[in-house]
Amino acid sequence: MLPLYKLDVLVLEQIFECFDLKEIIALALLSTRSFIIARSLLRRTRPENVSIDLEIGTSHQITVRRGSEMFEFYVHNNRYLRQGKKLRNVLEASKSKFQWLEFSILNNSDGGISTFWEDENLAIRMLYEYIFSLFGKPITKLIYEPENGNMHFDLLESMMKNQDSLPNAWIRFTNSSLLGIDKAMRVLSVAQNITLDVTLSNFWIPKYKYQNLTIENGNWVNLFELKAINCEFLYLCQTIGSYNPLKDEELKEFVKMWMNGFFPNLKDFRLETNSSISLANILMGIPTEISEMNRFDIEDQYNLLTGGPLNIRQLNNGQVATVYTVDFENSDGEDVSVFVMIVAD
DSSP, X not given: OOGGGGSOHHHHHHHHTTOOHHHHHHXXXXXXXXXXXXXXXXXXXXXXXXXXXXXXXXXXXXXXXXXXXXXXXXXXXXXXXXXXXXXXXXXXXXXXXXXXXXXXXXXXXXXXXXXXXXXXXXXXXXXXXXXXXXXXXXXXXXXXXXXXXXOOXXXXXXXXXXXXXXXXXXXXXXXXXXXXXXXXXXXXXXXXXXXXXXXXXXOOGGGSOOSEEEEETOTTOOHHHHHXXXXXXXXEEEOSSSSSOOOHHHHHHHHHHHHTTOOTTOOEEEEEESSOOOHXXXXXXXXXXXXXXXXXXXXXXXXXXXXXXXXXXXXXXXXXXXXXXXXXXXXXXXXXXXXXXXXXX
């Protein structure tokens, strides 16, 4: 038994509150007893500023944050291992069916550990269960990039059983079947903020419900698909290549549809495109009003206001939306045009 554990529990709590994040995790990794004590002390001291991010991809990662502190668990296949010490049952306290797995571990100088497993896909679920059991905190951000058809459904389902919602999800599908994508999206569409990076032209985005949706590399999204998406915030990026970007005529049709009562939940729409946009062409023939929005709240040293801001109204209830366009130069030195429509509260 560590001499530390012989102290009175109140004294132990005061010492524990002085631990940094790395020391808390190191204590929990010592043994099953240490894990149980660390978990109990975390429950008693109730640290509210702890958040956990999960990344699923070629290799996997769990990041624990507490204020400005950060600790990262990297999960790799052991074929990438060059050196390291063999450990056994370090995660025994998770009571997972995977608790007898062996893995190798290397300390990282940047505040984290790299682990190497015979089956890293089983390992990430075990590690997730371990971290959730220790801190009792939900996943705040999920980066989900499954490969080779391995969709990690058991991990996704386990995660969503432990939390009612998912604040942020970044999703990219490559070499995945439509059936697998459909099953994953039915689980993940509950996320409050979703960023989709999907290059599959037969992936039908409006099939799922969203609250706030960002579509990266969305040059293949046309007006027909755009009209079927119903969410509060919609950000569409069409700056990769020149395939099928939305034109002024299509944006005009989008605006007219909103004026006629479509998109009842929409609060903010933004389109970034490498195609030129003319607000005058978009609003030609549409009644507008001068907006009270201050142009200096829009324009700065990076964004040049090129049209508006102007107000438009829905025909049935007079609901107001402000529209404007800006140009900026991206990190690659390319000119990008942005169309913005913000619906007033």
